[in-house]
Amino acid sequence: MIKMIYEKLFSAYGEQGWWPLLDEKFKLSYHPGDYSPPNSRREIFEVWVGSILAQNTTWKVASRALINLAKAGALNPYSIIEMDHSKLSELIKPAVFLNQKAQYLKEISKFFISLKGVPRRDELLSIKGVGDETADTILLYAYKVPEFIVDSYTRRILKKFKLIKGDENYMEIKKLFEDSLPSDYKIFQEYHALLVEHGKRYYRSKSPRDPLLSDFHGDIH
Incomplete structure (x- = not known):
């Protein structure tokens, strides 16, 4: 399920180019496809x-x-x-x-x-x-060390689709992702950035509606 969500988000949003860095004009520059x-x-x-x-x-x-x-x-x-x-x-x-x-x-x-x-x-x-x-x-x-980042959007998305109960600690959720994905920093970077992008679009409210991932429910195993 974790892989399926990644594929769905990647298909919808594409490469995110995180972490953005400042250029010489003090503008944030993203670099999709360049790791x-x-x-x-x-x-x-x-x-x-x-x-x-x-x-x-x-x-x-x-x-x-x-x-x-x-x-x-x-x-x-x-x-x-x-x-x-x-x-x-x-x-x-x-x-x-x-x-x-x-x-x-x-x-x-x-x-x-x-x-x-x-x-x-x-x-x-x-x-x-x-x-x-x-x-x-x-x-x-x-x-570029493959350590998965768990933020608030990640928690909200997983909880909505009952992939976690909501009371898990940081390391438990981190392990869930790292056990489900290849240990590849590029995938980890993209997945985290994709979750942030998706979260910004659909998870700002307390009762989010998620049309993109609406078919994902249930246990991950």
């Missing part, structure tokens, strides 16, 4: 920052804060560490929870500077402000 980005340490750090800014809000909102940082010349770990907390908070104001996220950005910046190679998942989880979803986002999109 090579991020291609530099700067772009990798941009994914880290975006994963923090996107916590508890939409990517559309978080991206405004990301652009603010870039325009201020502060989208690098050294500038974030050195910046006054209040100034940093003001720059990321669109992303909400600004004081909290400003602190988290300083924490990930310190870790990033000392990092050599690809971080382990447990190392990421040891950083203040980095939970399961953020850790998997960093690993999947910054380092």
Whole structure:
């Protein structure tokens, strides 16, 4: 069933080109069909920052804060560490929870500077402000490690079609996807992005109607 949903969404929406990265004009650039980005340490750090800014809000909102940082010349770990907390908070104001996220950005910046190679998942989880979803986002999109991301849209979609009860923890749902799919970062990236796209279209309300996946019901096995 998990594979069937992926195929249905992919057929409907096609390649999503996530994670979007900023170009030289501070515009977000998607790259459908190209799985090579991020291609530099700067772009990798941009994914880290975006994963923090996107916590508890939409990517559309978080991206405004990301652009603010870039325009201020502060989208690098050294500038974030050195910046006054209040100034940093003001720059990321669109992303909400600004004081909290400003602190988290300083924490990930310190870790990033000392990092050599690809971080382990447990190392990421040891950083203040980095939970399961953020850790998997960093690993999947910054380092192409096949770790499936479970977000709120994923939960809503699976619950609607009774593929989960709704009280499962993050790791249980993550395992469901990883046991059902090839361990391929490209598929994981597309699936997560497709779920987000589908969720934005049909799952904003408390009682969503889903014409695309209306024939999917029941147990996954």
